[in-house]
Amino acid sequence: MAFLYQAILLVADYPILTGIFTIFCGLFIPVAYFLTSGFAPSPFKKATSKRKGPARLTDRTSKDKILKQGFATKKIPQNLDAIVIGSGIGGLSSAAILSKAGKRVLVLEQHDQAGGSCHTFHEKGYEFDTGIHYIGGMQDGSDMRLLLDYLTDNNLEWHKLSDTFDYVHVDSSKTQSTKIPIVGGGFEGYKETLLQHFPQEEKAICGFVDLLEEARAYSWPCGILKMLPTWVSWLLIKSGLINRYILLTQKNTLDVIQGLTDNKTLQTVFAYVFADYGTPPKYSSFFTHATVLNHFVKNGSYYPVGGTSEIAHCLIPTIEESGGGVLVRAPVSKILLDLEGKVIGVCVTKNKEEVNIFAPTVISDAGLWNTFESLLPREVMLKSKYYKPLRDLAQKPGATAMLLFVGLKGTTEELNLSPANHFIYSSDDVDRSFTDYLAMTAQEACTAETPIVFASFPSAKDPTWQQRYPGQSVCTVITLVNWEWFSRWEDQRIMHRGEDYEGLKKKFADQAWEQCLRKFPQLADKVEYFDVGTPLSNKFYLGTPRGEIYGLEHDFSRFSPEMTSHVRAQTDIPGLILTGQDVFSCGFAGALFAGILASSAALNRLVFIDLILKKQLFGQKRDKKEIELEE
Numbered sequence: 001m002a003f004l005y006q007a008i009l010l011v012a013d014y015p016i017l018t019g020i021f022t023i024f025c026g027l028f029i030p031v032a033y034f035l036t037s038g039f040a041p042s043p044f045k046k047a048t049s050k051r052k053g054p055a056r057l058t059d060r061t062s063k064d065k066i067l068k069q070g071f072a073t074k075k076i077p078q079n080l081d082a083i084v085i086g087s088g089i090g091g092l093s094s095a096a097i098l099s100k101a102g103k104r105v106l107v108l109e110q111h112d113q114a115g116g117s118c119h120t121f122h123e124k125g126y127e128f129d130t131g132i133h134y135i136g137g138m139q140d141g142s143d144m145r146l147l148l149d150y151l152t153d154n155n156l157e158w159h160k161l162s163d164t165f166d167y168v169h170v171d172s173s174k175t176q177s178t179k180i181p182i183v184g185g186g187f188e189g190y191k192e193t194l195l196q197h198f199p200q201e202e203k204a205i206c207g208f209v210d211l212l213e214e215a216r217a218y219s220w221p222c223g224i225l226k227m228l229p230t231w232v233s234w235l236l237i238k239s240g241l242i243n244r245y246i247l248l249t250q251k252n253t254l255d256v257i258q259g260l261t262d263n264k265t266l267q268t269v270f271a272y273v274f275a276d277y278g279t280p281p282k283y284s285s286f287f288t289h290a291t292v293l294n295h296f297v298k299n300g301s302y303y304p305v306g307g308t309s310e311i312a313h314c315l316i317p318t319i320e321e322s323g324g325g326v327l328v329r330a331p332v333s334k335i336l337l338d339l340e341g342k343v344i345g346v347c348v349t350k351n352k353e354e355v356n357i358f359a360p361t362v363i364s365d366a367g368l369w370n371t372f373e374s375l376l377p378r379e380v381m382l383k384s385k386y387y388k389p390l391r392d393l394a395q396k397p398g399a400t401a402m403l404l405f406v407g408l409k410g411t412t413e414e415l416n417l418s419p420a421n422h423f424i425y426s427s428d429d430v431d432r433s434f435t436d437y438l439a440m441t442a443q444e445a446c447t448a449e450t451p452i453v454f455a456s457f458p459s460a461k462d463p464t465w466q467q468r469y470p471g472q473s474v475c476t477v478i479t480l481v482n483w484e485w486f487s488r489w490e491d492q493r494i495m496h497r498g499e500d501y502e503g504l505k506k507k508f509a510d511q512a513w514e515q516c517l518r519k520f521p522q523l524a525d526k527v528e529y530f531d532v533g534t535p536l537s538n539k540f541y542l543g544t545p546r547g548e549i550y551g552l553e554h555d556f557s558r559f560s561p562e563m564t565s566h567v568r569a570q571t572d573i574p575g576l577i578l579t580g581q582d583v584f585s586c587g588f589a590g591a592l593f594a595g596i597l598a599s600s601a602a603l604n605r606l607v608f609i610d611l612i613l614k615k616q617l618f619g620q621k622r623d624k625k626e627i628e629l630e631e
């Protein structure tokens with residue numbers, strides 16, 4: 001063994017040698033693919049079943065029958081192949097892929113409806129989204145779209161939003177404010193619009209776009225590193241073959257941006273999208289930043305027809321079709337292990353009653369911290385070689401937020417609302433203003449200018465909205481805040497946290513709404529419903545330890561090539577697999593990709609290759625024909 005290790009180290013010192021070695025190892029993927037494909041059937045062998053037709057106007061009662069199936073012992077299917085903890089897109093996609101491969105999977109969700117961040121709620125006749133405002137990469141023919149079409153039997157439809165997917169508002173001073181559209185559908189359009197607004201900044205803009213393109217061209221290792229065996233990934237990192245990618249992960253976002261231009265407004269426009277992953281530019285890797293922006297710039301943004309709850313609504317029937325199910329109000333309190341340390345199932349605790357459910361595989365969508373620090377026995381967590389290098393990262397609180405849910409009288413047209421999101425920055429030095437803000441006390445912060453106010457109008461995005469909610473609109477406002485400001489009420493029951501909490505919450509909310517109204521004064525007298533969620537609400541509904549909205553912190557260390565390779569779906573605890581945003585990155589697409597990784601680990605085959613093969617062999621054509629025939 002020692003000799004082998006020495007030999008590998010020796011080879012690793014010579015990039016060319018390792019290059020050859022890595023190419024040799026590249027053969028590993030096809031070989032591994034063909035060797036393993038016999039064990040479990042490809043999830044993409046089954047034909048999709050009949051599309052139910054354009055049913056996006058499903059009434060709420062029948063939709064709730066699918067989304068809100070309450071946990072009861074008699075509803076637990078027998079002979080389960082796998083249990084999934086959590087029904088976010090990471091959990092549902094893993095379960096649906098396994099179901100397509102003929103496995104029987106039970107998804108357990110602690111909240112009272114399925115979907116995680118994709119869930120919507122209804123209050124006083126209004127419908128609100130909670131955690132999806134736009135998704136990139138959903139154009140016809142993309143891998144992601146193909147996967148979702150397949151997993152939902154073509155029942156989930158996507159609506160392309162306007163080419164301008166975001167607006168950035170920068171208040172450089174009390175009197176000067178600029179509004180810049182961010183345009184998707186290719187780098188050219190993105191560049192052109194910025195040039196129109198910053199004609200003197202051609203060099204900076206072209207430089208930035210070049211870097212975005214580079215990040216796109218060299219992004220492939222970030223997925224591959226999680227799919228190859230760890231030692232092959234290690235060789236790949238050392239080989240010199242992916243140095244362009246490694247360099248991008250080592251660049252700091254703030255340094256890159258400040259190095260390109262002195263114009264503070266333009267710096268803010270380059271930086272704005274950090275709010276989509278929550279880590280200030282000073283602490284993030286440029287690769288992460290560019291990947292998030294590229295996600296939307298490439299082909300614009302999309303929204304599920306019928307609202308974001310359609311995602312779970314269309315995935316659950318697939319899981320049920322192979323004998324599995326999705327049960328809500330089912331908080332998992334423990335992962336059960338046998339004497340040898342192998343996973344054998346989970347325990348659901350309800351009203352002090354414990355129900356043990358058994359399956360040879362458990363896939364957790366509950367996040368890294370929850371899974372290791374709260375669901376596994378402590379001694380198992382401490383012994384895990386997988387978790388050890390991640391413990392520091394898991395202890396850091398990730399970004400958290402306050403959410404305002406505002407119900408408005410009037411249609412999209414009457415209120416002049418855009419499908420594009422608005423990022424409103426109260427200064428042109430976002431990194432400083434945001435870091436300073438988070439360092440304030442709660443009393444200071446609640447009446448201070450909020451550095452970032454995100455405002456979005458889901459009612460302007462869904463083509464079925466006006467039919468479903470005539471004469472109404474909704475606005476969601478998000479501000480990034482500090483968990484510590486609210487943590488003292490952590491142990492109090494929801495709705496019973498007392499006057500101090502309600503008072504603080506109101507001050508924060510009034511401040512954010514006032515800043516929002518400066519950009520949308522027409523909404524001032526149209527408010528019919530107004531509610532506020534704090535990090536404690538996020539904790540309650542999403543089950544995150546400190547109200548995180550994007551899971552783990554997206555800082556520099558998390559996206560180093562070594563860490564990228566280390567954080568994978570397969571853990572060192574036999575039978576325990578991870579899925580969801582902590583495995584890859586936050587965002588719908590990130591969590592969905594984690595679903596591919598998790599199902600690969602569970603099926604012991606490369607599901608991503610299955611997907612690519614399906615695309616190459618059958619492509620969209622066959623699916624299109626199927627759809628046409630059925631319509």
Ligand SMILES: Cc1cc2nc3c(=O)[nH]c(=O)nc-3n(C[C@H](O)[C@H](O)[C@H](O)COP(=O)(O)OP(=O)(O)OC[C@H]3O[C@@H](n4cnc5c(N)ncnc54)[C@H](O)[C@@H]3O)c2cc1C
Nearest residue numbers: 086088089090110116117131133134332543580581587588
């Ligand atoms: C406010 C907000 C805005 C966002 N905007 C966008 C956007 O515009 N575009 C985009 O792409 N992404 C956006 N995101 C990010 C995206 O929604 C998430 O990254 C993604 O949906 C996470 O999916 P997941 O499966 O990892 O986790 P989640 O959706 O969080 O699902 C985890 C589930 O596990 C459940 N759970 C936890 N513990 C237990 C337990 N012990 N037992 C049972 N169940 C448990 C939780 O209740 C939850 O339902 C946003 C997120 C938020 C919060």
Ligand SMILES: *[C@@H]1O[C@H](CO)[C@@H](O)[C@H](O)[C@H]1NC(C)=O
Nearest residue numbers: 139140185186187297298299
């Ligand atoms: C998506 O973007 C790529 C590159 O920008 C382009 O070649 C392709 O045609 C786009 N596809 C769609 C459907 O817009």
Ligand SMILES: *[C@@H]1O[C@H](CO)[C@@H](O)[C@H](O)[C@H]1NC(C)=O
Nearest residue numbers: 197198199200263264265266
């Ligand atoms: C930044 O660019 C904008 C648009 O060209 C311009 O109006 C502004 O004055 C510039 N700011 C500085 C500090 O140069």
